[in-house]
Each structure stands twice: as structure tokens, then as C-alpha cells.
Amino acid sequence: MEISSPFSQLSLQQPLELPEQQLAVHGKCSPVGSGTGKGAVCGRGSRKGSVDHGAMSGNPYAGLVSRLRAAWLSGKTRPMEYRVAQLEALGRFLDEKKQDILEATALDMRKPSFEAYFSEILLCKNELNDTLNNLSHWMKDEHMEKNLVTQLDSVFIRKDPYGVVLIIAPWNYPIHLFLVPLIGAIAAGNCVIVKPSETTKNTERLVAEALPCYLDNDCFAVVTAGVEETTKLLENKFDYIFFTGSPSVGRIIMTAAAKHLTPVTLELGGKNPCYVSDNCEVQNVARRVAWGRFFNAGQTCVAPDYILCSVEMQEKLMPALREAITEFYGSNPQESPDFARIVGDKQFRRIRALLSSGRVAIGGQTDEQERYIAPTVLADVQPSDPAMQEEIFGPILPIVVVASMDEAIDFINARERPLALYVFSCDSKVVKEVLERTSSGSFCGNDTLMHVTLTSLPFGGIGNSGLGKYHGKSTFDTFTHHRSCLHRNMGLETINALRYPPYSQQKLGLLTATFEIKRKGMCTLL
Template sequence: METGGVSPQPSVQQPLGSGAGKAPEDDGGGGKGSVDGDATSGNPYARLVDDLRAAWLSGKTRPMEYRMAQLEALGRFLDEKKQDILDATALDMGKPPFEAEFSEILLCKNELHETLNNLSHWVKDENVDKTLVTQLDSAFIRKDPYGVVLIIAPWNYPVNLLVGPLVGAIAAGNCVIVKPSEMTKNTEKLMAEVLPSYLDKDCFAVVTGGVQETTRLLENKFDYIFYTGSPSVGRIIMTAAAQHLTPVTLELGGKNPCYVSDSCDVQNVARRVAWGRFFNAGQTCIAPDYVLCSVVMQEKLLPALRKAIDEFYGPNPQESPDFGRIVGDKQFQRVQELMRSGRVVIGGQTVEKERYIAPTVLVDLQPSDPIMQEEIFGPILPFVIVANVDEAIDFINSRERPLVVYAFSSDDKVVNQVLERTSSGGFCGNDTLMHVTLTSLPFGGIGSSGHGMYHGKFTFDTFTHHRGCLHRSMGREALNALRYPPYSPQKLGIVRAASEVKRKGACTLL
């Protein structure tokens, strides 16, 4: 398993007390908790996993009151440690306070409040339709927790992408191990040292460390694994999960296309695209990865982008308090190397000692250029020329399915055409990033950009086993006798009539 960070020895800390970004090769994780492990298995995390499983089997996490109390405690963590979160993310990657509070705290609190507001309804048994033969019985879906689940978070949004899934895992009644990214060391330390004072030590634990520790952690049997990171490491996670037939959600990345039609408000497009691309210094899995447009639109959009960048960050973005930095040296070098593709028309300045890369726009690119082969994960926006919307759609469909497709046009028919003729994890018309702010929308990938979904109720559902249940009476055996041998055509006719689901409003097409 590759990671952009170091691989420290496991840190000896207690599990949580009572009361991972994803550039193509930069993921990893793990080690904290019961590092002495189990004498028979030799795995340093076996005892920790066993202890959590015992707590889950005891039923401690199932009562509604318990789940609500833990979620409320998580909310207190976000409120009381807000400044600590802002400080840690600033130290780790120069994240501006506005961006950190919006993406790491506000969006997490939205998830939390949506869950607290609705959990009592979500957990209820769901009654289902019945056939004639089961009309007197009880048929329902029981919302069961999976058990002991593992959440591996990335470095680019180190609080949001850990706490967001954790909200749903707690709400569903699971015991949880969370693994923050070792790439953002200050945020990792905050999670390991401060979060323990808010949650129940019997049911929740933090594991810290690097590649070696995560590899050993994944040797254990979990009941569900939720991973956010790169496709390459996603394959490793899935392989490890397959050894125990453990279900997984993989939130991966991809090259998100952004089609801009010839009919649009150019300056509005420029501001919205620039914000989405350069937010968090471009280290966002749903950032627009490249622009598809005509030569005519490119000539209009380039000066509009230059103006938007100047409005956002001033004449020298390096001095702007509102523009972040690349998370690490390895990531800086990788993004800097990608800038060799095409021709720089905006930005291009770099300062290695600060891990600063200016908001940059590239033109004269070929689909085969290195920057068009991998997710950029930095403040670079390439332009690819297409003749029209049909050519743009063909270009999108010729590549792996992305995490999101963006389309800009003053003509709704054009936006809908891109929506209907492409496939992606999500879609946003005439803006960037904003679809992810809605707890009412599922968020997730498709194909190489991942599978599974979360946010709001979708997070609760992800960490919930929907258990199909039928409860019948011990009486009325005469009715049941119709299905027992010896069989007869008469019995079959009665059983068929009582059991079949009839089609409604059927008609014959001529």
C-alpha cells in the first residue's frame, strides 16, 4: 500500500475516551490503540477489534438514547474544538479559516443535525407490501447495525471526511475504528488526543500511523469498511476486505470534466469554475479537473478567469490569506511535474519551500498528456478544445466515469443533454462543488471513481444492514398445509393465486 507519508511505529494510546486527501498515490494509514494485540494471532490490533466486537455484541450501541448521546458529544467536539481544528488544518496545508470552517465544520454539523433531527424515524421498522397468503402476518425491514466498522479518512479534508462517515456509523448503532490520515499530522494528533474525551471508550477507537500499521489493521475482520482515497489504494482495501467477505464503500477520485457551452454568462462561469478548482488549493476530489469548450469560448473564458483569480486572491496569490498550500513535498513535486504539459497562460509560479503553486491555467493540451491521465489534485486547470456539446460528450464517455460531471450553459437543454448522455457519480449544472453541500443528495462514485454513497440518510443506510423480516402466527396450519407434499395441481393453483404479485394496468403494445 503506497502512501505519501511516513510509517511511524504504532502510538500507544487509549481508545476514545468516554463521554486521509486523495491524490493518486497519496493514501495510507493506521496505528493506535491496543498495540500489544493478541498472543495467538500476532496482530497488534486483534485485541482492540475483539474488545469492540464484544461491546457491540453486548447491545450497548443499539438504544436510541445511546446513539443520540454519542452524536451530541460529537457535536460538542466540533463546537468546542473549532479553533483547534482551524489551527491544525492551517498548519497542515495552509487552509484559510473560511474554507476550513465551511468545509470541515459547517458541513459536518449539517450532517450531524440532519441525523439528530431524523434518526428516530430512520431507525423504525419499515413495513412492506404483502401477498394474500401473508396478509395476516407481519412483514418488515429491520434496521440493524453491521457491527464493528472501519473508517479510513484522507488528508485533503481530514475532519470532514472522517467525522461525516462517523456520524452515520454511530447513528446506525455500530462500534467504530477511525483512521485519520498520517499526512496531516496536526489534524491526526488532534483527532487522536482530543476526540477521545468525547466518545465512549468501549465502542469507539482511533488508530494512527502509516502504511505498515494500516496493512496490519486490515488483516482483522471488520463488518464494514468505509474508505476515502485513490483508486489504486481502493483496490488494496477491497482485496483485504475480500479475505473476510467484508462489504466496502469506496469513495475514490477521477478526472471531473467541466463542459462550458458557447451560450453562457462568461464571467459567472469563470468565478464559479475558479472557486471550485482553486478551493483548498485544488486538493478536492470533486474539483473540476479540466474544461471542455470551443476555441471561441476559450478565448472569452481565459481573460474572465484571470479577472476572477485577481478578484479572489489579488495580484499575487502567494500573499493572499485565502489561498492554501500543497499538503506535502511529494505532492508538490508531483503537481509541479504535471505543469510541464501544455502551455501556461495564467499563473505557473511555484515556491518549493512554501509548497506554493499559483492558480494556473493550461492550454494547448492533448488527451495523451500526463496531466490528462491522472487526477491533478492541485491548483491547475487545463483546457481541452472540442467543437460542440456532442464532441464534449463523446470525450467524456471515452474515459473512466468520473466522480462528477459539470456543465455550464444558458440553455437548459444543453445542460440536460450532458446529464442524460453521460454517466458519473454526481452531476452539477451551472456551478461547481455545491451539490456536495446538500445532505438530501447522495454522494458517491461509479466505476473507477468508487461505489457506495453517503451524506444524510444515505450515510445511515450505508452503515445499516436492512434485514428482511417475516413474523408469522403459530396457528392457521390448515392454510399452510396447501404448500406441503404430497403436491397436486389443485394445491398449486391455490398457492399460485394466493402468492402471486399481479401486474397493475397491464396493456398490450400493438
């Protein structure tokens, strides 16, 4: 079947969905464009002029993109003082809208306030403060090594912003997954259009109405759009696109970006393996795996997607996992205030269908009206079962039996490279061997999710699980063009004469002596 729009199937993918809705560009506040967050009252609506201009060109966003590009070309976003002011405004957004964020995420997916504060506020503030603490150092020219010819010259890398960037965020962590990239994009000196997910409607509304009240509306905009509008948005030339979502939608984003040769970061997902060796502390494994799998009701791109272990370990894990689930959520998790819900009906039905895999050893209860799926463990799952054919993105944990570590490694390596890989063992040699013999976006030994909390560790996928990385300085670097610069002395032309015609063997010998890089530790035999 021919598809008229590359986004016409987005609503079938996880975790990004883009159902059709009215075009809206947000950014009208009073006082307009103050970017102070002090008493600003924000309203929804399209920007007059920007949309009219765009309509004239046949694209409703052309005017908006042009306006932001003009602001970037003016140099407004380049001074460190400006960047710091906008980043501090983001800090006020998090502080002043803390309760609104907790309430919006609770309304959207009954996200527990503890999980929402930790993932949507605390980790974002860590990213923000790490950036503010280091921005002056990150922005500085990086002076590089010279050869003999350039000893009196200046050789450096200039940290330039890309220009106008687009950030498309998913619904599972609707604040964190747009705000952390935005922090880096602002820190790098870019103008930014943010497209939050409309699947989490309450959070989208909060972002669209509140965020423009804190940022400079000349340089930053929030766009809410559906399938048709997002397709139109991507027709515009951006200088960088940052997308978080599924591999299938990532391909669509990359195809749209290729038309303008726009660089992209794709933060995707996949099936993250968790190998549990026979030599480990079972109770600790159960608690750490259960927390990682059922945090946010399993709707986490780095959650352990399935366990690989021996038959004996499967038998030991079952009571330990049951005990951990009861400890976390009580005898009836549906009544627990600490267990979230599936974000939408479509996602609920997709995840519920995966319960047919293997046998339900723990949980399995569902309530479609509440979009509730109990913390569930599936035993004796076969590689051909439905739960092993796609990223689960829900509170279901399959266990696949393997005979040995070697078989587990072969199983992992026979599949697409995951976003995260987990291994549990009291034997550090086992952890190291799995690390050395596999490939993944990230790796965590004897725990789950915790590597994502470190701003010092770059986060990103490899192959099918993503392209590019961010967090901490890596976010700044992602949105920065590292511009190679050589500033030469206007004098000393005698040295330059070595490279000018007419050529001679003598010139070539002198040129080689001044330009050649020799391997260290090597000697020349005469």
C-alpha cells in the same frame, strides 16, 4: 518486482499516504470512557491489554478489534439514547475544538480559516444535526407490502448495525472525511475504529488526542499507523470498511476486505470534466469554476479537473478567469490569506511537473519552500499531455478544445466515469442532454462543488470513481444492514397446507392464486 506488503506503494498515490510510523491506539482519557467531553483530558498511548492480547495472536490490533466486537455484541450501542448521546458528544467536539481545528488545518496546509470552517466544521455540523433530527425515524422498522397469504403476519425491514467498522480517512479534508462517515456509523449503532491521515500531522494529532475524550472508549477508537501497521490492521475481520482515497489504493483496500468478504464503501476520485457551452454567461462561469478548482488549492476530489469547450469559448474564458482569480486572491495569490498550500513536498513536485502540459495562460508560478503553486490555467492542452493522464489534485486547470457538445460527450464517455461532472449553459436543453448521455457519480449544472453541500443528495462514485454512497440518510443506510423479516401467525394452518405435500393440480392452482403478482393494467383474454 515483488511487493511484500499491499500497502508498500501507498505513499506514491493520491490522496492517501501512509508512511511508516509507530503504532498507536488512542483512547485514554480522564475520566476514562466518560464520553462526555466535560473537562476530559486526553493523552496518547497504547491500550494495555488490547495490544498485548493482539501481540499474542501475531496481530497488534487483534485485541482492540476483539474488545470493540465484545462491546458491540453486548448491545451497548443499539439503544437510540446511546447513539444520540455519542452524536451529541461529536457536536461538542466540533464546538469546543473549533479553534484547534482551524489552527491545525492552517499548520498542515495553510488552509484559510473561511474554507476550513465551511468544509470541516459547518458541513459536518449540518450532517450531525440532520442525523439527530431524523434518527428516530430512520431507525424504525420499515413495514412492507404483503401478499394474500401473509395478510395477518408482520412483514418488515429491521435496521441492524453491521458491527465493528473501520473508517480510513485522507488528508485533503482531514476532519470532514472521517467525521461524516463516523456520524453515520454511530447513528447506525456500530462500534468504530477511525484511522486518520498522518500526512496532515497536526490534524491527526488533534483527532488522536481529543476525539477519545468525547466518545465512549469501549466502543470507539482512533488508530494512528503507518504502512506496516495499516496492513496489519486490515488483516483483522471487520464488518464494514469505509475508505476515502485514490482508485489505486481502493483496489488494495477491496482486496484486503475480500479475504473476509467484508463489504466496503470506496470514495475515490478521478478526472471530473467541466463542459462549457458557447451559450453561457462567461463571467459567472469563470467565477464558479475558479472557486471550485482553487478551493483548498485544488486538493478536492470533486473539483473540476479540466474544461472542455470550443476555441472561441477558450478565448472568452481566459480574461474572465484571470479577472476572477485576481478578484479572489489579488494580483499576487502567494500573498493572499485565502489561498492554501500543497500538503507535502512529494505532492508539490508531482503537481509542478504537470505544468509542462499545453501552454501556461494564467499563473504558473511556484515556490517549493512554501509548497506554493499559483492558480494556473493551461490552454490548448492535448489529451496526451501529462495533465490529462491523472487526477490533478492541485490548483491547475487545463482547457481541452472540442468542436461541439457531441465531441465533448464522446470525450467524456471514452474515459473512466468520473466522480463529478459539470456543465455550463444558458440553454437547459444542453444541460439535460449532457446529463442524459453521460454517466458519473454526481452531476452539477451551472455550478461546481455545491451539490456536495446537500445532505439530501447521496454522494459517491461509479466504476473507477467509487463504490457506495453517503451523506445524510445515505450515510446511515451505508452502515446499516437492512434485515428482511417475516413474523408469521402460529395459527391458520389450513392456509399453509396448500404448500405441503402431497402436491396436486388443485393445490397448485390455489397456491398460484394466493401468491401470484400480476402486472398492473394487464387483462387476461379468455
